[in-house]
Amino acid sequence: MKTDTPTLSSNLAICAWIPLFALRCEEQRRDDSPPPHTPTAVLSPDDNRRLWQVSQIARHFGARSGMTVSQAIGMCPKLILFEPDPVYYDDIFTQLLTALYNISPVIEPIDLGRVYIGADGIERLYGPPARQLRAVTRVALRKTSIATHMKLGWAHGKFISWVAATKAKPGSPVVVDQDSSVEFLATQPVACLPIDPDTHRRLLQLGIKTLQDLAKLPEQAVVTQFGKSGRQALQLAAGRIIEPVRGKKILDPIIECVDFPSPIADHGLLTNALSRLLDRALRHPRRIGRRVQAVRVLAGLEQKSSWMLNVTLKNPTADRDAILDPIKTRIRQTPPAGAIENLTVEFTRFARGTDELQLFARDATSSARAGQRQALHWAAHEIKTRLKRSLLHHIIEVTPWSRIPERRYALIDYDP
């Protein structure tokens, strides 16, 4: 299904990974953060009786992700637990992604704390891979101090860059050039492949422990045993395929929010508020002519915690009830852990409208462009007023076919 978001891609990939991202956020935000060697863990946002992210010290004592709190405390009595705040983690991660757009326009976030950065073409800006990685670190550290825990890998393709990042240490990135990628992959364990635990277990039972062991096997035999995922695993292990980083052009989400005069805990009131916010968001001029594909619901709770839902719709729609129904289902499954002080609804992804919608709708893209032009006009006017001259310029084509590079383009004052 075609979505409305154009895709950029890059074969060269930088993997930036901050393990235990939520836990790092919690440790960093607190004035009274626990001393360095204290075991800590974050509770699961979906089930606050279970652990989610667990520090290395806590794992040393036997605490594990998914364990109940009582089990974990039994293993590790000194364990310090943090209530989850997914909106805060998402906010920090979004700030990090926004900063990384200064490095490259090809950004592909995978999960909280892990992102791929397309490195095609940035050599002219930043130089060789080592310098590119230093630039990434610098830009990330300016945004958040938890970037001190960031591990970086540079390689051809996402998979190798991810494996390189897992081998890296904070401050010591790993660069794998194309000639040495097969040799690098050979000694890596099969656990680093994107395979399910059952396939991993079967590989180990068959004595296939490293990627080299897997790469040596005939492809037909692997496909017979493990199917399509086996073929992909084999090709990744042998370094035969390069998965490019696929970035997406960011479209501004449509956001509607409400603050409640007193916190609400009643599900009926919550549903009513969501319904009104969805109505407002659907009426937004930028939504006209497009169908909603993904929605995010964020809530600020009492006691300064938060709650978040991401819902991807099976069928993109512009119908309020069709969007509300899956949200209600998810609320029943993972209700907020406290009373809600404020509520936000974001439409984060869109699909093209149907022909009927297009016929009777205003052109949303033109509307967005007009809004942007207006904002640019006022910004340019303000700069000119304050600084007495325009400091904004266009790049225009003069003689783009010229063999003399400085004849091709020129700068001209931006004058809206």
Place this chain on the structure above:
Amino acid sequence: MVKNPRTPIRPDRLRPLNSPREVALQVDDSGHPLYVTDTKGAKKIEKVLDTWRVDDEWWRNSISRNYYELLMEDGSRLIIFNDLSTDRWFSQSV
């Protein structure tokens, strides 16, 4: 790149883009380039990747240049040219 806004173009408002920047080139005894020095310092040349010549605008101030695409020691690429009319060296993006 922004679409042409159709604002009337005045010659005094046009500014050149990608103007050449003068550099100094050191060569060895047999004329092979060794170092390029610009405002940021000297960089060692690893290899000459490509060369080409541009002769243009013969009808006014004729331009004759020998371009070189260089691979530097740190892995970066640099394009320089020798202005044959003045025998000076410049760096430029193409």
